[in-house]
Amino acid sequence: MTDQSLRALVPDYVKDEQIFEFDHFMDRRFEVDLQKGYSSLHREAPDIFYTPRNGGFWVVTRYDLMEKVLRDTEHFSNRELDIPKSNSPFVMIPLNLDPPDHLPFRMALMRHFDPKTIRAMEPKLREWANRLIDAVIDKGECEFAEGVGAAFPVSVFMELMGLPLERFEEFRVIVLEYFGPTTLERRIELQEHMMKVMWDEFEQRKTDPRDDLMTKLVNEKVKGRPLTDEELQSIGFLLFIAGLDTVANTLGFTFRQLALHPTLQDRLVADPECAQNFVEEALRRCSIVQQTRVVKKDFELAGAHFHVGDMVSCPLMLGGMDDRKNDNPDVIDIDRANRSHLAFSTGPHVCIGNFLARMEMRIMVQEWTRRIPRFWIKPGTQAHWRAGGVAALSDLYLQWDKPQA
Numbered sequence: 409m410t411d412q413s414l415r416a417l418v419p420d421y422v423k424d425e426q427i428f429e430f431d432h433f434m435d436r437r438f439e440v441d442l443q444k445g446y447s448s449l450h451r452e453a454p455d456i457f458y459t460p461r462n463g464g465f466w467v468v469t470r471y472d473l474m475e476k477v478l479r480d481t482e483h484f485s486n487r488e489l490d491i492p493k494s495n496s497p498f499v500m501i502p503l504n505l506d507p508p509d510h511l512p513f514r515m516a517l518m519r520h521f522d523p524k525t526i527r528a529m530e531p532k533l534r535e536w537a538n539r540l541i542d543a544v545i546d547k548g549e550c551e552f553a554e555g556v557g558a559a560f561p562v563s564v565f566m567e568l569m570g571l572p573l574e575r576f577e578e579f580r581v582i583v584l585e586y587f588g589p590t591t592l593e594r595r596i597e598l599q600e601h602m603m604k605v606m607w608d609e610f611e612q613r614k615t616d617p618r619d620d621l622m623t624k625l626v627n628e629k630v631k632g633r634p635l636t637d638e639e640l641q642s643i644g645f646l647l648f649i650a651g652l653d654t655v656a657n658t659l660g661f662t663f664r665q666l667a668l669h670p671t672l673q674d675r676l677v678a679d680p681e682c683a684q685n686f687v688e689e690a691l692r693r694c695s696i697v698q699q700t701r702v703v704k705k706d707f708e709l710a711g712a713h714f715h716v717g718d719m720v721s722c723p724l725m726l727g728g729m730d731d732r733k734n735d736n737p738d739v740i741d742i743d744r745a746n747r748s749h750l751a752f753s754t755g756p757h758v759c760i761g762n763f764l765a766r767m768e769m770r771i772m773v774q775e776w777t778r779r780i781p782r783f784w785i786k787p788g789t790q791a792h793w794r795a796g797g798v799a800a801l802s803d804l805y806l807q808w809d810k811p812q813a
């Protein structure tokens with residue numbers, strides 16, 4: 409596009425030097441390495457810029473500035489998070505709520521994701537990780553993104569919620585379709601189907617309580633009263649959205665990096681305890697969420713004039729890849745002395761499931777490298793990914809020597 413035609417698509421209050429063409433879903437910069445491609449914005453674009461694409465929105469590219477936006481609930485709202493705006497009437501609790509409504513719901517959910525509760529799930533998670541590895545190990549190769557990366561968090565989610573594990577395959581298929589490239593109509597259909605399934609399960613817990621998160625939520629109180637049926641459904645659906653795709657894609661990008669770096673594999677095999685640091689480094693290098701906000705009160709930040717109704721995107725990968733924050737940000741360095749990332753966002757909405765997600769990643773990395781100590785990207789194949797609100801890795805073909813019989 410010419411400068412003139414770009415200008416015509418941009419509001420008057422955006423300065424000429426703040427206009428920069430960038431696509432939220434598919435930008436040429438993403439082709440070779442998604443996160444590295446993103447980080448070229450640090451060299452090419454202003455710290456905060458406005459792109460006319462996808463309905464027009466601001467992009468904040470530096471860690472310190474993102475932190476300011478994400479923590480500021482006076483000027484920025486979570487009510488609308490879609491780019492382009494969807495104006496959806498559906499409210500995901502607590503994600504779409506602002507203060508003062510947000511906190512009571514967040515508290516009700518957070519107490520079930522504390523480290524002690526999550527740690528108790530560790531043996532089950534190891535069992536599931538091994539079950540998935542069992543299914544592929546003798547083949548000497550697999551498509552990891554769908555077969556392992558996406559399947560693992562589905563099983564964890566079902567364990568956590570107390571959903572019937574014999575329905576694993578049915579849920580896995582729904583999840584793959586929901587997060588895959590499908591039509592809006594079909595996604596709405598699948599959303600309705602999932603909400604109905606959750607609804608039936610919540611209803612059962614009311615008369616047949618069990619030791620699971622669904623029962624705990626049914627018995628939860630907010631502002632001194634039980635959650636309404638709509639609130640329960642909304643929370644259940646958010647957990648489904650928030651905990652599956654994110655873990656699956658972070659695992660996919662992480663295992664791609666591992667497959668490309670045999671020395672990292674050696675480190676993890678020799679010292680499984682360093683998986684903890686590796687996961688933190690992978691979260692920094694392979695962040696996947698472009699966290700958004702809608703402006704609710706005019707505000708100026710670093711020369712950018714945000715107006716009410718503007719969409720603002722904080723690509724969280726640019727936090728971890730910010731060279732003002734982390735030296736040599738492209739390099740995966742388990743021993744990094746200071747590490748800063750925003751993979752789980754920051755501020756009042758910081759991810760509730762971060763402890764669980766970290767544990768899922770650590771367990772899969774430990775079990776995989778214990779049983780498949782050397783693996784690589786299958787020759788002749790190429791991984792594929794796409795950007796958007798949550799960056800997705802759609803396929804990743806891995807190969808290794810078959811175990812001796």
Ligand code: HEM
Nearest residue numbers: 502503514650651654655658697752753757759760761765
């Ligand atoms: C690697 C995996 C994950 C990533 C990268 C991730 C990322 C995020 C991010 C960036 C937010 C912040 C939204 C904001 O600032 O507005 C968030 C919120 C949230 N996440 Fe996660 N998440 C992951 C896994 C999970 C899991 C496993 C669960 C639970 C099963 C979960 C549940 C939630 C919930 C409930 C919120 C809303 C918190 C609030 O609004 O107060 N997430 N997540």
